[in-house]
Amino acid sequence: MIAAVADAVTDAVPQRTLGRVQRTLTYLVILLMCLLTAVPLYVMLLVAFQPTGAVFSGGDLHIIPQTISFENFTELLTETDALTYTYNSIVVTVGVMVLATTIACISGYILTRFEFRGKTAFSRSILLSYMFSGIVLAVPFYILFQSLGLLNSHFALVLGLTALLSPLNIWLMWQYFETVPISLEERAWIEGASRWRAVRDVVLPIARPGIVTAAIFSFSAGWNNFLLAQIVLSDSEMYTLPVGAALLLGRDAGWETAMSVSVLICIPPFLIALFFQRYLMLGINIGESG
Amino acid sequence: MAKEIRTERLRKEYDADDRTVVANDDIDLTIEEGEFTTIVGPSGCGKTTLLRMIAGLQEPTSGRLYCGDEDVTDERPQDRDISMVFQNIALYPHMTVRENIGYALKIEGVPDEERAERVEEAAEILQIADQLEKKPDALSGGQQQRVALGAAFVKEPEIILFDEPMSDLDAKLRAELRVEVQQLHKRLDATIVYVTHDQTEAMTMSDTVVTLREGHVEQVAPPTELFDFPNSTYVAEFIGTPATNFLPVDLQLTDGTPTLRGFGMEIEVPSEELDPHVGETVDLGVRPQYLSAGGGSFELDVTIDVIEPLGTESVVHATRPDGEPIDFVTDDIAEIFPGDTVTVGFDEEDLIVFGPNGEAVVYGARLFDSAGATQQIN
Structure with missing residues (x-):
């Protein structure tokens, strides 16, 4: 019709x-x-x-x-702890980027190149764990970090965020490594390169767009996270920018201060979106094909 | 220094679903040092598996592999002095042509200056000297193939392996590269093992051809011998285009001499080798090249279906009296048209008799005086 x-x-x-x-x-x-x-x-x-x-x-x-x-902004930087929050956010974000991307590369490579018992179950559990929202895992994380004595540390936040982020990143890197033909590595071995050297010289450079995408996802998770940071961090000295911003809003700070913190929070993602558009698109494409 | 490659009961099994697939079934093979040896066979015959075991990329299930006198069965690919050209060419996409060719030398620790010199020399030989600073994806298929060749021989290995390197190229480029690979072989002191499913490549390039069939070595022989003296219907069918014609005939005794009967022909084949098969149906094999229109000691009538002109000669596809296809090659098609019935014939030295199990029993060229036999190869 x-x-x-x-x-x-x-x-x-x-x-x-x-x-x-x-x-x-x-x-x-x-x-x-x-x-x-x-x-x-x-x-x-x-x-x-x-x-x-x-x-x-x-x-x-x-x-x-x-x-x-x-x-x-002057008021924000002089009268509030915004600078401390920014520093904390940078520490956490860099930590998540390094840890989550490294784990994604190692796991993705193993999933691509090695056959092992339970591989299918593992790959399914990756997808499954991605389905859980952060709030479901918040309390277990709290208990876990408490028993490890890690509460109120940036390290705990980095660990928690990496755990939340890893399913997506591992999946991304796995799909990306799958596009690197094994024959390139085999050629490198025959030419005398060790397994590690072949990965360093051949696989990682080819997979660079994937790695950058995983790093961007990690950045976004680390920089913007509010929920887990609020649960894990108790001392306001340790707060990251989003938690700090909420604190400012909650106190007597005016809308102007709150909005200037927001501007501060927005600058890095804006720059990344501006300069790394290509990689963001790539992440979307891989996600679709995977 | 080129080295001999020798396999001893080399075996490779795979687990596929719940059954075991034998890719290479206890292969005993000696590839002479410095020779150009082609391993040929249809897809799935185990030829690539064999090559990958020689490269060290796959571990044999059992058996031993020797390079020269050295047992290399358990050596890693890194420790074997080999090069390999892959089916998908396998150039590093992020490296320039120069870096691609020089990568093996870089790993070996060859100083920069010497490396540059050797890479440039290799590029010169392969006529890609002006492409050295380009990335692989800026090159044509043929140029990429040349880069892969350069990368394979620049480190002067004892053994170079080729895994169907030309299967993705067009016919003209293949013909060009065939010549270049052979010229390279002459220049190098290396044993070459070349895997292909294309019997033309096998026939035109090699000193020796190894024909594989379902994981077994069917025949090892120089190309001409393989063409004229195939040891089975499998080889006779696979090697040479068009494939050998097989005519099922009855083998009977006439005054004590084994005689082939069928298609109105009676061919006496005085060979004791045939005695065990008397009373059975055997295959009479004749190469299309040795079957000529309108002449021969033995003749049969065929109906023309399709004529394929190939320039100086033509391949004629026809139907024989029992309805099965038969091919012959002729250089004169002026008088032949589809639908016509023509007489084709052959001489006794052109025939090969295959036993009921497909094994060659008698070669006409050896049994009869082969003075008149044509020795052309196509």
Whole structure:
């Protein structure tokens, strides 16, 4: 029925008009999506770069800022612990990136190149464990870290985040290593390279896009995580940026301060999205094909 | 220094589902040092497995493998002085041509300067000197193949293995590279083992051809011998295009002489070798090249189906009186048209008699005076 109507439309309307309608519709949808994403971001920037109190001064918000001020940021960096939070976030994020990516590479390589008993069960459990949300594992993590005496440490947070992230990363690296033909490694062995040397010289350079993608996923998990950080970290000295931001909001800090923390949080992901777009797309593609 | 390769009851078994597949069944084979040996056979005959065991990429289930006098069965591929050209060419995509060719030398620890010199010399020989700084994906298929060749011989190994390296190339390029591989072999002091399913490659390039069949060595012989004296219907069918014609005939005694009867022919074959098969149906094999239109001591009528002109000669596909196909090669198709019935014939020295189990029993060329036999190879 629909096909028949479509045919009728195609017959009746010239191709050029049809193309034009299609294009217009596409752009409309894109525009709508951009607005949905951009408006909140714009509001965030607007509030963050206005002098304290300006937002509520007249009771209404100017769409076009009257003045631009860095007052909020100065206050944020001098009066609050935002710098400590940032430092903590960097420590945790780098830790997660290194640990999670390394584990993903090693596990992915083993899954690709070695046959072992229980391999299928293992690969299924990877997928299964990815289905659990962080909240399900939060309490077990708490108990685990408590018994290990690791509570309130960045190391525990790195371990926990790596555990949450590993299914996805291992899956990604596994799929990526599968695309590296075994014959390249075999050629390297025959040419005299040890197994490790062949991995270093041949497999890892070819898999670099996959590794970068895994690292980006790890970055995102480490930098943006709130839930696990809040559970594991009890001392405000240890807080990461998202937990710290929530703390600021919860206290008497104004919206301006909260929004300027948000801007701070947004900068690294924004830069990564800007410069590593290609790898993000790759992650999506691999995810689809895998 | 080229080395001899010798296998002793070399065996490889796989577990597939719940049964054991024997890829190589106790193979005893000697590949002479410095020779160009081709291992040929259809897919699944175990030829690549055999090559990979020689390379050390697969462990034999049992048996021993020797390079020269040394038992290398348990040696890692890294410790064997070999090179290998892979079916998918296997160039490192992230390295330049120069780095690709020089990788083995780099691992060996050859100093930069000497390495550059040897890589450039290899590139010169293979006519890819101007491609050295490019990445493999910027090269044509033929150039990539040359890089793989360069990488294989630059370290001057004792043994070079080829695993169907030309199967993805077009016919013209294959013909070109066949010549280059042979020239390279002349230049090098290396034993070459070349695996292919393409009997043309086997016939044109090798000193010796090893024909494999379901994990067994069926015949080891120089190409001409393989063509004229196949030891089984399997080899006769696989080697040479078009495949050998087989005519089922009855073997009977006429005045004490074994005689082949069938298709209106009576061929006396005075050989004692045939005695055990008297009273049985045997296969009379004749190469299409030795079957000529309109002439021969023994003749039968066939109906022409399709004519394939190949330039100087043509392959004619026809149907024999019992409805089965028969092929012959002729250089004169002016008078032949599809649908025609023509008489084709052969001489007694052109025939090969195969026993009921497919084994060659009598070669006409050996039994009869072979002075008149044609020795052409196609």
